[in-house]
Amino acid sequence: MSSNVLLKTYVELVESGFFGNREPREFIKYALNLIEKGIKERHGILLLAPPGIGKSSIPSIIAFANQEYYRLGILRVLHILPLRSIISDVYRRFGFGLERIGANVINPICRQYSLIHESPFLQSLYTVLTFDMYVYNFFKLPIEELWKIERELSYGHYELPRSGIYSALNFFDESHLMLESLDIGAAALRTILYHLQRTETTYVLSTATLSENIEKSLEKLLGEDKVVTVNYITFIKEKGPDDFYENEMEKKIVPYSKKPVKVENISKLVSLVEEFSSNHSKFLLVVNTVERAVKAYKALISKKPLLLHSRFTLKDRVAKLKLLGESKITVSTQVIEAGVDESFDAVLTELAPISNLIQRFGRLARGDVEYGEWGIFFDNESLQGNGIYDPKLVHRTLNELLNVEKEIHWHLPVIIDGRGKYCGYLKLLDNVWSVAKDLVSIDQSFLFILETFFISSKDVMKYLERLGSFVREDVLCTLYIGEPPEDYWKYVESLDSRAIFMGFSEAISYARKVLEKGFEVRLAKYVKEDRVEVESWNKMPSKELKQKMLRREILAIVIPSELYDGGVYGVGLKR
Numbered sequence: 001m002s003s004n005v006l007l008k009t010y011v012e013l014v015e016s017g018f019f020g021n022r023e024p025r026e027f028i029k030y031a032l033n034l035i036e037k038g039i040k041e042r043h044g045i046l047l048l049a050p051p052g053i054g055k056s057s058i059p060s061i062i063a064f065a066n067q068e069y070y071r072l073g074i075l076r077v078l079h080i081l082p083l084r085s086i087i088s089d090v091y092r093r094f095g096f097g098l099e100r101i102g103a104n105v106i107n108p109i110c111r112q113y114s115l116i117h118e119s120p121f122l123q124s125l126y127t128v129l130t131f132d133m134y135v136y137n138f139f140k141l142p143i144e145e146l147w148k149i150e151r152e153l154s155y156g157h158y159e160l161p162r163s164g165i166y167s168a169l170n171f172f173d174e175s176h177l178m179l180e181s182l183d184i185g186a187a188a189l190r191t192i193l194y195h196l197q198r199t200e201t202t203y204v205l206s207t208a209t210l211s212e213n214i215e216k217s218l219e220k221l222l223g224e225d226k227v228v229t230v231n232y233i234t235f236i237k238e239k240g241p242d243d244f245y246e247n248e249m250e251k252k253i254v255p256y257s258k259k260p261v262k263v264e265n266i267s268k269l270v271s272l273v274e275e276f277s278s279n280h281s282k283f284l285l286v287v288n289t290v291e292r293a294v295k296a297y298k299a300l301i302s303k304k305p306l307l308l309h310s311r312f313t314l315k316d317r318v319a320k321l322k323l324l325g326e327s328k329i330t331v332s333t334q335v336i337e338a339g340v341d342e343s344f345d346a347v348l349t350e351l352a353p354i355s356n357l358i359q360r361f362g363r364l365a366r367g368d369v370e371y372g373e374w375g376i377f378f379d380n381e382s383l384q385g386n387g388i389y390d391p392k393l394v395h396r397t398l399n400e401l402l403n404v405e406k407e408i409h410w411h412l413p414v415i416i417d418g419r420g421k422y423c424g425y426l427k428l429l430d431n432v433w434s435v436a437k438d439l440v441s442i443d444q445s446f447l448f449i450l451e452t453f454f455i456s457s458k459d460v461m462k463y464l465e466r467l468g469s470f471v472r473e474d475v476l477c478t479l480y481i482g483e484p485p486e487d488y489w490k491y492v493e494s495l496d497s498r499a500i501f502m503g504f505s506e507a508i509s510y511a512r513k514v515l516e517k518g519f520e521v522r523l524a525k526y527v528k529e530d531r532v533e534v535e536s537w538n539k540m541p542s543k544e545l546k547q548k549m550l551r552r553e554i555l556a557i558v559i560p561s562e563l564y565d566g567g568v569y570g571v572g573l574k575r
Helices: 005-016 026-040 055-069 084-100 131-138 143-150 159-166 184-198 212-222 232-239 243-250 266-277 290-299 314-322 354-361 391-403 426-433 444-451 457-467 488-498 504-516 542-550
Strands: 044-048 076-081 110-112 126-130 168-172 203-207 227-231 252-255 283-286 306-308 329-332 346-350 371-378 407-409 422-424 476-481 499-503 522-527 531-536 554-559
Touching: 005 026, 005 055, 026 044, 026 055, 026 227, 026 232, 026 243, 044 184, 044 212, 055 076, 055 084, 055 126, 055 168, 055 203, 076 084, 076 131, 076 159, 084 126, 084 314, 126 131, 131 143, 131 159, 131 184, 143 457, 159 168, 184 203, 184 212, 184 444, 212 227, 212 426, 227 232, 252 407, 266 283, 266 290, 266 346, 266 371, 290 306, 290 329, 306 314, 314 488, 346 354, 354 391, 354 426, 391 426, 422 426, 444 457, 457 542, 476 488, 476 504, 488 499, 488 531, 499 504, 504 542, 504 554, 542 554
Parallel strands: 044 203, 044 227, 076 126, 076 168, 110 126, 168 203, 252 371, 283 329, 283 346, 306 329, 346 371, 407 422, 476 554
Antiparallel strands: 476 499, 522 531, 522 554
C-alpha cells in the first residue's frame, strides 16, 4: 500500500462501499497524490477535470484521512460551494455513504449557510458552506454575531472563523460559477486566492470548465511555481486513456440536430420537446429563466413533468429531488447544472454560455448509461442572454456551435487518439473565452480588509453598507411565505419550509407587482428579546429597506401564502 495518506484512505473507502458500486478511478488516485504533495508543500492546487469523474468526493476523502492519520498539517476541511442547493446534495450523498458502510453515526458534516448554522465559527473537522458565508467570515463579519456588529454591541469574535480558514484545506468546488461571472464575486475570489497564496494557506480550486485563458491568468496571478495544476488532460496524455475515458468513448452521445434549433414561441418549444422526448424514458429540458420553466411546465402538464427552479422552498426542493429518478420529463432552470447526481438519456437545453452547456450536458448519460441524445434551442431572448448571461458570451458560443466540424463529446475535454467523429469540449470553451479580459485583477479594498490588522468588523460593516455585497451585484433578500412566528428561533426553524431567497432588486420588483394586484406585503423585523414583529411595508424607500436588511433590522419581506404553489408538483412562487 502506498504511503500516500489520501490514496490509502480513498482505496479503503471504495473497498468498504462508501461510494457505492465503484472501482477506484485512476485519475482520482493520480490527483490525490499531487494534492497531498501540494498540501504538504503549502502550494495552491488547480484541479481541472470533466463532469462526472468524482472531483466533489475529494473533500470527503481528505476529511476522512485527516481525522484518521493527522499527517497532512491541516486541522479541518472547508468545502466551499457557490449554491445552497449543492450543500444539501453533498450532505445527502455523504449520509448515503455512511449507510453503505454500516456506520451508525450522525452525519459529521457541518452545514453552514443561510438556513443552517452548524459550525458558525468554522471550527469543525468538515464544514460545507456557501461562498457567501465563507467570504463574510473571512472579511471579519462572522454571520453568527452579525446582528451584534450591526447594532454596535460588539466587534464579534471574527478571528475565530478566520483561524478556522487559515488552518484548513479550503476546497472551492464548482468554482467556474464564481470565476466566470466577471463581477464583484469573481474579484472577491481572485483576491482571496491571492491572499491564501501569500499566507501559504492550502486551497484547491476545482472545476470542469476552466478555459486556458482563465487558467493562465490565475497561474500568473498566483505564481506558476507556487501552484500545482492537476489536469485530466495532462493525465491521459501522460498515462494513456483511463477507464473513465474509455467508458465515455464507448458511449453514443448524439445530437438531435447538428446545429442549434431556433424556436419562435413556447408552443414551438413544446412541440420540439414532445418530438424529442417521445423515444426516451428520462428527458431533461433546461431553460434559462424561472418564467420560461413555469410556462413550459404548464404547457406539458398532461405528461406529469417535474419542475425545478430556484423559487421553491428548501423543503419542496428536497421533495422534488427525491422523485427526480422516477420522472419521465423534468423541466429545470440552471439549478440542475451542479450538485445533482442524476442521469438523463436525453437533454434539450436553451442556448447559454459554453460553460453552462457543458455542465448541463454533464447530466446526460452519466455513469454506465451507454446512450445519450442532446439538443440546443434558442430564440431572440436567448441571444440577449435572458437578462442573466453576457450576450457576448452567448453569441460567441452560438458561433462556435454553428462552425464546429465534428460532433461534440460533452463529457470529455479532448479526444487524444483521433478516434471516431467526436471533438472534445475544451476547444470550444477556449475559443469562447479567448477574448475575455480583466481576469487577473484583485480588489485592493478586499485585500486591505484581509491583511490589515487594525481594520475591525465595524469598519467592514460600514464599508459593506456602502457596497451592498461582497459576492454579487445585489443584496440577497428573503421572501417569507405566510405568517411568521413571533419567536425568533421558531422563525429561523421555519425558513426551510417558508423562505425563498432572491436578489433584493428582484424581490422589491415582485413585491410591488403583488401590491398592485391587491395583495398585502409586510416586513418581518427583529425586535428585542428574540422576537419577530410584522409591520406594513408602506413602500419604504428601497435604499432605506436595503440598509435595514443589511443590518438585519428587517428580516424578510412577508407575502401571503396564496402566492406560493408548493408541493412536489407545484410551480413555486406565483407571478
